[in-house]
Amino acid sequence: MPSFENITNAIHTWLTTHLSAGWAFFIELVLVGVAAIALFAALGLVLVLMERRVAAWMQIRLGPNRVGPKGMLQSLADTIKLIMKEGLTPEGADKFLFNVAPYVVMIAAMLLLAPIGFARNLQIWDLNIGVLYISAISSISVIGILMAGWASNNKYSLMGAMRSGAQIVSYELSAGLSVLAIVVLTGSLRISDIVQSQETGWWIFKGHLPAIIAFVIFIIAVTAETNRAPFDLAEAESELTAGFHTEYSGMKFALFFLAEYINIFIVCAIGATLFFGGWMPFHIGHWDGFNHVMDYIPSSVWFFGKTFGLIFLIMWFRWTFPRLRVDQLLNLEWKYLLPISMVNLVLVTLVAIKQWHF
Amino acid sequence: MFITNYIKEVWGAVKSLAKGMKLTGYYFTHHKEIITQEYPDNRAELVLPERFRGEVVMKHDEHNEHACTGCTACELACPNGTIKIITKFDISPEGKKKKALDTFIYHLELCTMCNMCIEACPTDAIKMAQNFEHSVYDRRQLTKKLNRPGSKIREGVE
Secondary structure, X not given: OOOHHXXXXXXXXXXXXXXXXXXXXXXXXXXXXXXXXXXXXXXXXXXXXXHHHHHXXXXXXXXXXXXOHHHOOHHHHHHHHHHHOOOOOOOOOOHHHHHHHHHHHHHHHHHOOOOOEEEOOEEOOOOOOHHHHHHXXXXXXXXXXXXXXXXXXXXXHHHHHHHHHHHHHHHHHHHHHHHHHHHHXXXXXXXXXXXXXXXXXXXXXXXXXHHHHHHHHHHHHHHHHOOOOOOOOOOXXXXXXXXXXXXXXXXXXXXXXXXXXXXXXXXXXXXXXXXOOOOXXXXXXXXXXXXXXHHHOOHHHHHHHHHHHHHHHHHHHHOOOOOOOHHHHHHHHHHHHHHHHHHHHHHHHHHHHHOOOO | OHHHHHHHHHHHHHHHHHHHHHHHHHHHHOHHHOOOOOOOOOOXXXXXXXXXXXXXXXXXXXXXXXXOOOOOHHHHHOOOOOEEEEEEEEEOOOOOEEEEEEEEEEEHXXXXXXXXXXXXXXXXXXXXXXXXXXXXXXXXXXXXXXXOOOOEEOOOOO
């Protein structure tokens, strides 16, 4: 059965037999970079279309249905339009920061791709502090947003960026604490260890109520961290036109737009890895026949299926809930999510020490 | 108790959020609820809601008779001068003079479809029609005469 594992191994052996070790490593790096960019482009196209379809169906509309079969090529047409557009830099803007900001946001999203396990033995960089690395890098994107808001020399942009800063700094706490719950249960920060520990069952089932609470808090916090509705105060089109990317146009705007969707994919991939076993198939106790059938489904299908399920959940939030005010947003974090996740962490620790999980 | 109120609040919030998600989830899975009309693809079988307002028309029956007495209540009710009524005097067989409608002028280009003229009409002579394809090349074509040529007031309408 062809799998990503076989393909990467074949490429690796072919390169090492034909080239010196240094060159083989270099070409592998280039291939990984190209694959990452290709994944980004594909995800951008698919997720934008998916978002518009989900939005339309939830609002009893039809959604894109003119370009291509059933409107499938709509996002491609939009991309071509954005490439053709002029990328303006406003007269009073800080030119250097203004032009660098979209790339900072994009690079932060790209760096997060490294420790994610896409399929069995398909991982760009399995470093031993994977979870710490993710929570560290994910806070870099706020610097890009602040740069964009500051350099635009526009009050809407600056307000959007400041709100985004306040929001990400506060929600990072509860996101970190809910991730920590799984780290406590697993006893490792390495992503491959976390996935391996869920071979007998996913943490959301094995970890009882504390794991479910941690998951709920995680999904709320990452929705806020990716600046999506109901926490889209950084953009808030009815108040701030477009927030931090008001002044951007053309491809520079497209990079922000793409980074938003890539970030959604990444946080959902992390959620799927931590709580739903990453690429691990769904197994039930001793039902061997059922488990074998589940094993037959490729691991990459499991991973992307779970990730897209979570992405759908986040889109469902966006098209259901109204936007919070700034004070409500900070109340929710500091008065509800943070205390609950702290108590929850104590509970998880108790479960882990007493070995109450399966 | 503070802590019970706190838990109640959290529980109430979760419940109301779930309620909203249930509704949008229902719409997501039930595509028959979609209300979008693919005009002009479905121009032949287009069905508009009953209360849709496209333009003001005057009701005429099969004898080419209408119910307008020329009272100008619609003209007075109109907020932006869309309607202009020109009256004349009919001479009844007994030799009495009676005020009647000569021309009902309707400026479609000024009309906001507010429905106030229809509500003001004491004899139900005018109504809102559903035709909405009003584009023309010359705005003079939008000034319409609503009573048909040769029409007269229906017997018995005062």
